[in-house]
Amino acid sequence: MKNAIKLFLFAAVLLVPAIAFAQGSGSTEPSPRPSGNEGIREESNFAVTRSTSGGVVGIKNGILTVKTDKNKEISVALVKETKFKIGKKIVDVNELDEKFFKEGRKVKITYQPYQGKKTDFDKIALVVTFEDDKTPKEKPKLG
Numbered sequence: 001m002k003n004a005i006k007l008f009l010f011a012a013v014l015l016v017p018a019i020a021f022a023q024g025s026g027s028t029e030p031s032p033r034p035s036g037n038e039g040i041r042e043e044s045n046f047a048v049t050r051s052t053s054g055g056v057v058g059i060k061n062g063i064l065t066v067k068t069d070k071n072k073e074i075s076v077a078l079v080k081e082t083k084f085k086i087g088k089k090i091v092d093v094n095e096l097d098e099k100f101f102k103e104g105r106k107v108k109i110t111y112q113p114y115q116g117k118k119t120d121f122d123k124i125a126l127v128v129t130f131e132d133d134k135t136p137k138e139k140p141k142l143g
Contacts, residue, residue, distance in 0.1 A: 049126060053108040059101045063121050064128065066107060075121040076111050078128070085129040106131040 054068035065075045084091050084100075107130055111123040 047112055049110055049112050051108060051110040053106065056101050056103055056105045056107055058103065061120075064101070064107075064109075064125065066109060074123060076109055076123040076125040077114065077119075077121045078125050082125045083127045085127060087129075087131075100130055 052066070052068050052074065054066045054074075057065040057067050057073060059065070059078075062078050063075050064078055065073060067073050082093075084093055084096060086100075107128055109123075109125055109129075110127040111125050114122055114124050
């Protein structure tokens with residue numbers, strides 16, 4: 001009985017480092033910078049990302065303003081590395097026109113906080129996902 005307990009404890013001690021090693025953490029590439037290297041620390045390979053959703057308020061000079069579902073306005077910088085999606089399909093930025101940024105259009109934004117010099121925004125958009133346009137199509141009239 002004592003040998004079984006010793007064997008169990010020995011196995012448990014050996015498993016602890018293996019379990020700890022297996023515990024990973026999600027990471028993303030360091031975020032893009034609107035200008036220069038200020039604002040986002042690069043000491044780590046890990047980047048904190050957050051997401052929010054809401055309706056478009058407007059876009060001006062590459063800064064998208066959204067009114068979140070919690071009724072708060074946020075401004076995010078759109079940079080060349082920002083990816084755009086319609087539903088699950090990734091689209092090229094050149095395929096987008098002003099109708100995508102129409103006031104009230106529902107979007108989900110995955111962003112990284114920006115802590116650089118004081119600017120008109122405090123977030124950098126990594127992914128902007130537009131909801132599929134679900135406006136009902138007019139049915140053809142019969143007869």
